[in-house]
Amino acid sequence: MIEIIVPVLGRAHQIEPLLESIASATVVDHHVTFVCSPHDILAREACEASGAETLVATWGHGAGDFAKKIGLGYASTEGEWIFQGATDIEFEPGWDLAALHLSGSGALVIGTNDEGNPSVISGQHSTHTLIARSYCDDPGASMDGPGTVFSGAYAHQFVDQELVKLAQARGVWAFSRESIVRHNHPHWNRGPMDATYELGLSSFGRDRITFIQRRMLWA
Numbered sequence: 001m002i003e004i005i006v007p008v009l010g011r012a013h014q015i016e017p018l019l020e021s022i023a024s025a026t027v028v029d030h031h032v033t034f035v036c037s038p039h040d041i042l043a044r045e046a047c048e049a050s051g052a053e054t055l056v057a058t059w060g061h062g063a064g065d066f067a068k069k070i071g072l073g074y075a076s077t078e079g080e081w082i083f084q085g086a087t088d089i090e091f092e093p094g095w096d097l098a099a100l101h102l103s104g105s106g107a108l109v110i111g112t113n114d115e116g117n118p119s120v121i122s123g124q125h126s127t128h129t130l131i132a133r134s135y136c137d138d139p140g141a142s143m144d145g146p147g148t149v150f151s152g153a154y155a156h157q158f159v160d161q162e163l164v165k166l167a168q169a170r171g172v173w174a175f176s177r178e179s180i181v182r183h184n185h186p187h188w189n190r191g192p193m194d195a196t197y198e199l200g201l202s203s204f205g206r207d208r209i210t211f212i213q214r215r216m217l218w219a
Contacts, residue, residue: 002030002096002130005073006085007066009037010196012046014087019050025091028100032085033077035069064152066200067159074136074149082131082149084160088191089114089128092180099130099179107174108135109167114183116190123175125164127183135172142166143217151214155203158211169218 004022008015015034022032034047034054047054055072059065074082081100099110111126119125131141131149141163142151150159167173184190186197 001079002026002028002081002083003073003077003079003133004030004032004083004085005070005077006032006034006087007069007073008034008043008047008087009040009065009199010043010194011087012042015043015046015050018085018087018089019052021089021091025093026096027094028096030096031077031079033073035073037065063155063203066156067150067152067154070149071152074133075147078133080133082133082136084129084131084149086128086183088184090182090184092182095179095181099176102174102176103132105174106172108132108172109141109163109174110179111164111173111175112179112181113175113177114181116183116185116187123177125161126175127160128181129160129163130179131163135167139170143214153210153214154207156200157204157207159207161211162214165215166218 032052034052036044036047036054036056038056039060044056055076057069057072070084095112099112102110110130112128114120114127117127120127135141136149138146140146140148142148144151151162186193
């Protein structure tokens with residue numbers, strides 16, 4: 001079972017296309033969980049109307065919101081694998097089988113190919129990642145310890161860098177070039193900039209400093 005956890009902030013119009021993409025491209029048993037902000041009424045209503053499981057955070061939007069939403073989805077599900085989703089991604093058929101194929105070699109953190117980020121294409125990073133629940137349970141997928149996926153130390157940026165670099169240091173990382181989960185991000189000329197992107201990018205400098213400081217814990 002793959003638990004596809006999707007943190008939501010705005011972008012109500014992207015909910016149905018995302019679900020259609022997941023349904024058409026995924027053959028492995030899977031379950032989608034949306035995690036919404038309490039004040040984000042339109043997005044919350046779109047998620048609930050879709051019929052997919054919808055969780056509503058108990059906190060207002062602020063620092064660590066993205067990581068906490070993924071954490072809530074992780075704590076509220078039971079599947080063997082967790083996939084960190086988003087509303088601006090598009091799945092290619094076979095993405096799930098290609099990624100899970102690498103689990104046979106002992107990989108617990110498996111990167112997918114977003115066909116945009118040069119670091120991802122080179123196999124050194126992943127923006128949307130398949131993670132074994134057992135790895136999140138213990139030792140924890142971030143330096144925050146057991147029971148974590150992403151660290152709430154970051155406002156938004158660099159949570160995935162810590163996930164990947166820590167997994168590489170522990171020898172549990174693998175990258176699947178054939179597992180295509182396309183990231184429709186304006187940086188790759190695949191969509192317009194919007195308020196959600198702008199909010200996330202606004203923390204880049206601060207989060208980069210946090211990443212550099214925390215990197216000493218595993219480097």
